[in-house]
Amino acid sequence: MRKPKIVILGAGYGGLMTTVRLQKHLGVNEADIVLVNKNDYHYETTWLHEASAGTLHHDKVRYDIRDVIDRSKVDFIQSTVVEIKKDEKRVILESGEVEYDYLVIALGGEPETFGIKGLKEYAFGITNVNSSRLLREHMEYQFATYNMEEEKDDTRLTIVVGGAGFTGIEFLGELTNRVPELCHEYDVDQHKVKIICVEAAPTVLPGFDPELVKYAVSQLERKGVEFLIGTAIKECTPEGIFVAKGEDEPREIKAGTVVWAAGVRGNSVIEKSGFEAMRGRVKVQPDLRVPGFNDVFILGDSSLVINEEINRPYPPTAQIAMQQGEVCARNIAALVRNKQDLEEFKFDNKGTVCSLGEDDAIGVVFGKKITGASASFMKKVVDNRSLYMIGGAGLVLKKGKFNIF
Ligand code: FAD
Ligand code: NAD
Numbered sequence: 001m002r003k004p005k006i007v008i009l010g011a012g013y014g015g016l017m018t019t020v021r022l023q024k025h026l027g028v029n030e031a032d033i034v035l036v037n038k039n040d041y042h043y044e045t046t047w048l049h050e051a052s053a054g055t056l057h058h059d060k061v062r063y064d065i066r067d068v069i070d071r072s073k074v075d076f077i078q079s080t081v082v083e084i085k086k087d088e089k090r091v092i093l094e095s096g097e098v099e100y101d102y103l104v105i106a107l108g109g110e111p112e113t114f115g116i117k118g119l120k121e122y123a124f125g126i127t128n129v130n131s132s133r134l135l136r137e138h139m140e141y142q143f144a145t146y147n148m149e150e151e152k153d154d155t156r157l158t159i160v161v162g163g164a165g166f167t168g169i170e171f172l173g174e175l176t177n178r179v180p181e182l183c184h185e186y187d188v189d190q191h192k193v194k195i196i197c198v199e200a201a202p203t204v205l206p207g208f209d210p211e212l213v214k215y216a217v218s219q220l221e222r223k224g225v226e227f228l229i230g231t232a233i234k235e236c237t238p239e240g241i242f243v244a245k246g247e248d249e250p251r252e253i254k255a256g257t258v259v260w261a262a263g264v265r266g267n268s269v270i271e272k273s274g275f276e277a278m279r280g281r282v283k284v285q286p287d288l289r290v291p292g293f294n295d296v297f298i299l300g301d302s303s304l305v306i307n308e309e310i311n312r313p314y315p316p317t318a319q320i321a322m323q324q325g326e327v328c329a330r331n332i333a334a335l336v337r338n339k340q341d342l343e344e345f346k347f348d349n350k351g352t353v354c355s356l357g358e359d360d361a362i363g364v365v366f367g368k369k370i371t372g373a374s375a376s377f378m379k380k381v382v383d384n385r386s387l388y389m390i391g392g393a394g395l396v397l398k399k400g401k402f403n404i405f
Contacts, residue, residue: 003030004031004032004335005032005100006033006034006101006102007091007103008022008034008103009037009081009105009107010081010107010108011065012107013322014322015104015325016042016325017325017389018325018329019033019035019074020069022329024329025330025333030336035075036076040064041062044383046386048127051132052124052126052132052135053174054178058132058136061132063398079096082269085273086275089101100295102296103297104297104298104299105267105296105297105302106298107302109266110127111265112263112279117234119260122237125260126259139257140186142156142157143183147186153256154192155255157192157256158193159175159195159256160196161198161261162198164201166354173355173357173360174357175195176220179193179224195226196228197226198228198231200262201230202229204229212362215362219360220356230245230246231244231245236258239252239254264316267280275290275298281316282298287327287345288327300324301316303324305347319349323345354379356376360372361375363379
């Protein structure tokens with residue numbers, strides 16, 4: 001009898017979790033499992049603010065996919081997904097195509113630029129290993145160039161961060177640690193460096209605990225960050241940005257580096273493939289399948305799950321993507337065994353910890369507020385836990401964060 005073919009697109013948190021769980025649940029004779037990913041490595045998206053600032057080398061945030069998959073059960077294809085032909089049950093890849101009986105789409109998200117002029121061209125993103133490496137090297141280039149100039153342009157040393165959501169704040173935490181190192185390395189007076197964070201909402205980290213937000217702002221301000229709150233980026237140019245408060249006339253801030261950390265949308269493959277989506281995210285059924293397509297599951301940043309308590313979507317996080325991966329694997333194993341009664345996904349929120357640099361953080365864990373060294377310790381525990389969930393103790397030993405005391 002022909003074995004069903006399960007194809008998983010994307011080896012991020014959702015896709016890799018589905019893969020490693022499926023390889024446990026299913027025997028070699030029960031199904032063919034194929035994993036497709038653009039790179040031959042997985043990267044910890046949740047550590048990219050460190051690679052981007054240059055406080056952690058990008059090789060530390062990634063590992064070889066083949067190290068965590070069981071190659072006797074999973075076929076790995078390194079290729080880029082171009083389009084999903086859902087009515088024909090096949091996926092078009094840059095290097096060919098692959099057919100499926102069950103499909104898992106876990107291609108993650110992309111930066112949301114809301115059509116703001118110049119952002120795609122001139123701003124840097126914290127999206128993947130390539131974008132992080134580029135941002136780190138660009139900042140180093142700006143520092144290195146500064147001292148070569150006869151007429152010094154101090155705005156070369158201004159770094160603007162757009163968005164004070166978790167990504168923007170975590171990046172600022174790393175940046176404030178990295179800037180003194182850069183100044184030392186490139187013989188630059190630290191007083192010449194400006195770090196400006198522009199946030200459109202009336203507060204930093206909108207929706208998060210106000211007491212913890214106050215702590216984060218005062219810690220980052222103490223380390224030199226200037227916050228422009230209730231101020232939106234309106235345009236990005238090669239020289240910097242234009243910002244405006246409410247209906248005010250936009251004003252220019254000249255900057256050598258602009259980082260856009262102001263939101264994510266689903267992967268563009270989703271819309272290109274004709275799925276009904278909101279900002280590239282598909283509202284999935286409780287069993288994580290796409291309405292009308294019983295053979296297609298969508299997880300992670302490209303999926304949309306409603307928090308029934310407040311009737312609003314859950315923010316896209318690695319925590320959700322991994323939990324979805326576990327449920328998705330159990331549901332596909334059930335379908336392979338001809339069971340039609342599938343499990344419903346229920347998000348088990350274990351809390352949120354936001355790093356403020358090497359040894360500081362804020363968080364709410366199991367309902368308890370934490371700050372400082374204990375929160376920073378917890379953040380590293382969370383980081384190590386995600387390695388453990390996918391690759392076990394071996395991966396934690398190889399890639400884990402142990403500078404926790
Ligand atoms: P990803 O983990 O992003 O994986 C997507 C995969 O698909 C990647 O391997 C990518 O290379 C691959 N891919 C993409 N397009 C294609 C294509 N066309 N063809 C083939 N392969 C493709 N969440 C938390 O819960 N806790 C945190 O502390 C946290 N910190 C964060 C810090 C930063 C700096 C950022 C940017 C995000 C953070 N998040 C955090 C959010 C979290 O990282 C995402 O929600 C999570 O990565 C989503 O998982 P995913 O599986 O959907 O996608
Ligand atoms: P976000 O959408 O959470 O925050 C983006 C911020 O940018 C918002 O505060 C928004 O008001 C602001 N913004 C939007 N347009 C703007 C403009 N024109 N000018 C200035 N500011 C503007 O995005 P994010 O921070 O990238 O987070 C993405 C997801 O990843 C979220 O779900 C988040 O929870 C998750 N994440 C979690 C952690 C963590 O748990 N430690 C860390 C990073 C990201």
